[in-house]
Every structure is written in structure tokens, then in C-alpha cells.
Amino acid sequence: MSSSRVAVDAAPARRDGSGAVAKLRRLRTEYARLGVPLALVVALLAIAAWRVPQLFTVVGLAGAILVAAPLMLATMAITPIAMAGRGGVDLSIGPAVGFINVTIVTWLVSAGIEHPGLVFVYAMLAGVLWQLMVGAAIVFVRVSPIIVTLAGFMILQGLNLVILPRPGGLAPDWLSDWGYGTTLFGPVLAVLVGAFLFWYAFTRTALFTHLKLMGSDERTAFACGVDVTRVRLLAHLIGGVFIGLAAICQTALIGSGDPTQGNQLTLQAITALVLGGTALSGGRGGALGSVLGATAMYLIFVVLSSFNFGAISGFMTQMSYGLILVAALLLSLLGTRPGRDARVAA
């Protein structure tokens, strides 16, 4: 008798509880991959607070945002492309950012097109067009992404030097002004927030689910009737929008054109992408992780420059990127070992 009453009482309570638990579990499964990059960023912030306290002033933070923004946006640009699967990591990202940078300070400035709206439209359109070409070659010509984007890397690298043989030129005045970075809530932060809102809207679409589905298992996606061609192409186009934004922030940072600086951005962005927990095999990932990864990269750079390595500090930074990348991958492997949950389920 009493046991039955307990059961009756317990039932509604359990339903309420299970709703919250389910929501929690969903968040956990969705954001589990962020654990390692988040821990890394927190640890690096702690070290930075000790070594570089000036980072935590208004000027320090404004400068940090300014310097880190191009890498953050570049990493966000290659996130949807990597999530689409087939090992689709975009090597051409760096020179593509560089291309937009040099064309803004040469073509646009010499044509007198300096209006902020027009420059933004140009940058994003150029990024989208470039990704349209890359994506079309991958989707329709069926060339492996790594080859297409490697070729794109070399083509743009050369083209940038043709357009602007050596660093120089002047960015439009309003864009150069962004580069002073004296206020915390400056225009670069606004671009970052805008990019994030765009990404958030993207994750709410069915397209994003299809993208994850396709990256996780392309055969399943095809058999379920997902238009894999269109989804892959759109992933590239969305990446192109972020390339444009990255180029704007890069131009604001240096205030001029630099045909070669973008090249390093490729390797840094891929490192940040992997640090942020996006799987290069596709299916898993997100902009939050990519931003965390890029932040970690920036903090490593800041912390290391506070030590006096003299002439070799650049090499130390490179080496640290590599070591931390390996360590992060090992940690996330331990964290997401399959079978633990499966065994519980069985």
C-alpha cells in the first residue's frame, strides 16, 4: 500500500527532474569538446595575470582584442568547412585574408572607394567568391580539399605579391583609426560580436544540422535525402563571409597592406581550430571552440613574450604552439574515450 503511494508521488517529480536533466545532458554532450580549450584559456589567463598584469587594463584588453581578432575570425572561417567532413581543412585561408587586405589598400583606395559600407561589402563578397571557387572545385570537380586549397594557397600567395610587391599602402582612414585600440568597446569588438551573432543564427538553421550530419556520416546524410552538394557549398560560402571580416580586422590592425603576413595565418588558424575541439574529420565543432582556441594561441604568444628569450622568442612561440596542440589533443582523447557512455547505456 505504502509503496504504491510512493510510486505515485515520485512519478511527477521524476518527470520534472528528467526534463532538467535531459537539458543538462544535451548541453553536456554539445559542449563537452569545449572543456579542454576552456581549461587551457583559464590556465593561460592565470599565468598572464602573474606575468603580464598590464594585459588586464583597458588599453591592454583593447589591444588584445585588436591583435587576436583576425585569428579568431579566420578560425571561425574554416570551422564550417572543417565540419563539412572529407578532411576539408582550408589551407588557402591565410593568403585569402592577405588578398583582401592588399586589394583594399590598393584597388579600393586608388579607386576612391573608402566608404565603410562598401569596404565591408567588398571584403565579404571577395571572401564568398573565393570560397565559391574553392567549394565548386571540391564539390563538382571532386578534387580532394587539401589539394584544391593548397593550390589556392600558392596562387593567392603569388597574386598578393603581384598586386603589392612589398608591405605598404594606406588603409582608409576610418579603418586605420580602428587600429589605435584605445577603448574596450571599439569597432573591432563590434565586428567580433556581429560575427558571433551571425554564427549563432547559422546554428539555429536546419542547414547547420545538415552540415553536422554530413560531416559525421556523408552516406547517411545522402540516404536521408540531404542535398550534400548544396550543403557543402554553403559551408564554404559561410566561411567566405568570415574571411572577409578577418581581412577587415587584419587591415585595421596593420593600417596598411602586407602581401605575406596572411600566410602565417593559415597554420595558426588550423592550430586554433584543432585546439578549439573541432574535429578535422568533420561533424563536430563550433565557433565558440574556435574563438577559445584562437584566444589560447594569443595568450601563449603574450605569456611567452613576457619571458626574455631574446632573438629566439619567435621560435619558442612556434614550438609552444606545437607542444600545446599535442597535449590538448591527448587530453581531449582521454576525455572523449568512447565506450564509457555506451557501457552505461548497455
Next chain:
Amino acid sequence: MRLSGVGKHFGETRALAGATLTAVGGEIHAVVGENGSGKSTLAKVISGVVLPDEGGVDVCGVHPANPRAARDAGIVTIYQEILLADDLTVLDNLFAGIDGLLRHREGRAVRHERASVLLERLVGEPVDPDRLVSTLPLSVRQWIVIARALLLEPRVLVFDESSAALDLEATERLHAEMLALRDRGACVLLVTHRIAELVKIADRATVLRDGATVGSLGRDEISEARLLELMSATARSRCRVVRAKSTDPVRRAVLVTEALQLSCAAVPIDFRLDAGEIAGIAGLDGAGQAGFVRALAGIDIPFSGQVTSIGTTGDARPIRTVDEAEQGGVTYVSGDRRREGLFPDLSIQENFGLAMMDRRVTRLGILDREGIRQDFEQEARTLKLRYGHADDRITTLSGGNQQKVLIARALARRARVIVLNDPTRGVDIGTKQDLYEQLRLFADGGGAVVFLSSELEEFFGLADRVDVFRADSVFATCRGADQIAEAPLLAALFGQADSAARPLRSGSPPDSGPRSIAPGTCP
């Protein structure tokens, strides 16, 4: 829905040759046939995954050209493989492909509710739609695939052998779903080789053989006997029979298994292969026969039990790895040449010579190419290999001749036991004959052969006995010319209930008799 004269080739293989099928709404229509009779290909044609080479497909007035077009026409297919994206949640998998490009058709909460209700009804217990698919057991994944199809409210639902992972009680629930769909006016197309299942549930049955429709039965005509009769009608072109010579009176075992279990609940197999014997292995897809021959050759590790090879001097060696199989004189020849046999970028001779790498080397460790060439030419002569030049790429050969090179490789290893896993897939009839003759010669010379085939007529006149697999164990063993024939083999394959067709003779060893397929206990 109407399909007429549909034909489809895959390379040299003819999967469908004029299959015809007419199904209407409000019926459960079964498509039956042996392995390789083209029933799966037919299902893929209907769902737009495979485009037919010839013939017309008309499903509700549409000709589906890809899976999406088929789905838009109301045709939903549940495939043999469990197609799920493991990294995504149950919910995302359930509603995959339903949405438009950008917009979700309905809110997340609505979906969550629908998914929970449907999954609870199907699985029999609540399943959290927010879980990742990779954390769920196989049977639940199977249900997710089925639920995904049901959510689309299909007009035509194609089940391609999709109840394999379900137990008896779950199958009952699935049948209830099928009946409900039928009563709503949908057409349920059930592609199966589980005859017992379809006798119970199907309203009509179309029987396929060798890619062509051989008959269509109404509700009252469907019976096991009638279906088997149609599937095995003798109009086939029989291949020339290779006579078995009288075997050695002294029987000497060369390969035995002790209490070999292929899965947890399977009945243990005590298999014995004698010198001079050709043992056929038959079974429907997934009955465990492929796992068994792979375990014999040390390629797969069985669930439990032991494989032992016995040498000429009576020395027994366990076989647990491919290396140990090799040392015990057991060689494996796969029918899946592309994946498990050939190196397509290497020449014919290099493909052959892989077996000789340890023997044909000079003292300095350099390959003796001349010696390999002589070995190759000798084997090529005995096998009647047709080739241009030994240095040509192996892919210049026809499928049958490629297979001959692989068998030559096995023979050159001086194997005492050759394990063949469906070696004649995509091989023409003349080459098959050459292969049979070589196998017979090999056996008469003291070797032993384990020959798995998905085509029953290959055993006629070749095999000394045929072990028929069901539920990961030997269900029956057929011996002698009258037993190794179409009717008794088919009866054993499909496990007909009446004992008339139980292919046992009094002389058979008791341990290979028909077994109950009730689950045993796990060690």
C-alpha cells in the same frame, strides 16, 4: 507502384535481369529470393539510390532519380546497414533530411515530444532523444532508423532486411507497425529472406531468382513449400559437373575446431576437415558462415573456442592468427579481391610472388626474380591462366583470371588447406570450371578445401559435403549427390519447419546433426 523489366549490371555481374513487380497501396508485399537474387538491388532501384540500366520504374507516377526525389514522392527506405551519424543526437538523426535548406519545419519542443512518444512505443522503453547515437546499443539504433522512416509518414515503405538486429518480441512490435501502416493505405515492401516472417505477415509475395521475377503469390498461396519451390525451380543452366574421385579410405583430419562459438549465444561448432575433402559452406547473408571461414584462416578471432591444424606427422597447432594459419598450412583466398586479395597497382607476377617473398630470396636477401617467374609460369600453366605479359598490371585481367592468380598464390605457398570465401563472385562460367577442376586436383593430391559460396549450384558435384549455417552455427550437413542438390540445401538454408527436408542421413556423424537454434548460455 510498378516496375517492369528492370535490369542492372555492376561490372561483370548482372544484378537484375528483367525484374517485374507490381504493388499497390494497402498491402504488405514481400520480395523474396536467395542471396544474390537481386532483391536488395531492386529495393535500391525503388528508392532511387541505384539507377536501372534498363526497364521502367513507376512509383506513384514518379521515376525516382535520387533518394530525395524518392522521398518527396513518399517512398522511404530502411536500408540493410544502420545508417546513422554517431556524433549527433538521436533527435538530429531522427529528423535528418526532413527540413528545408534553412528552416526547420517545426519547433524543437514539438520534435522532442514526437520523438519521445514514438521511440517509447517502438523500443518499449523511454529513450532520451538528446543522447548521442554512439552511446546507444545496436537494437535501439535499429529502432531509430525505423522511427526515422515512420516519421515521414510514407506512402511506400521499403524494408530491406531491416529486422536483423531485433529480437522476437521487437519483431512483433515491428509487425504491428507494418500492419498499422498498411491499414492507413500505405504500401509496405518487405525485402527479406526470413520466410517464416513473411508467411505470417505478407499479403502478396514476389519471388526473384537470378535477377528476374519468377512468380507472384497472393495471400492464400503463400506457404513455405510454395516459395521454396519457386526459388529453386530447376530451369537454371547447370554447370558441368566435376566428378569427385573415390576418397582415401583412411581419413585423416587436417583442420578441426573445438567448441568454436561465433557469437555469445551461438551453438558451438565442432568442425572436422579431412585430407582430400572439399567442404562446402553455405548460409544466408549474416548467418555466420563468413565469420566461420575467416576464423578457420586465423583472420578473425572467434568469440570462443579453438581452431587447430593437424600436420602430416600428426602434430597439432592452434590457429589464432594469420601467421599461425600460414605455418599450419592454411591459406585464405577472399572473394573480395579488391579489398582482401589484390594489389591493383602491382603487376600480375608481383601479386603472385608475394607468397614467395620468404623462400625465393638469395643469401643476401635479394629477391630471386627469375625463380619467381618460373614458379609463376608453372602455376599459370596448370591453372590455364589467360594473361598478356607477367609484368602487366593485375587489373588488366578479367575477374576470374585475377582470382586464379590468387589461387596460384595460395598453391605456391604449398598450403595443405585452402579456405575460399566466395571466390567466384563475378567470375564467368568457363573460368569457374577451371577453378573447380584445380580444387579437385588439389584435394586429390592430399589437400583439403573449405569452399564458401553464396551460389548453391557451385556445390553440385564439387563438394563432398556442405555445412549449412544458421544463427552463427552449423544447422545441417548435407552429404552425397542426392543431398547436395537444390531442394534439400534450400530447405536447410531457410530452415523449413517440416522435417521432410532435413538433410540428414543415418550415416552422418551425430555431432553435425540439426541443432536447435535456441540461445545457449554464454561462458
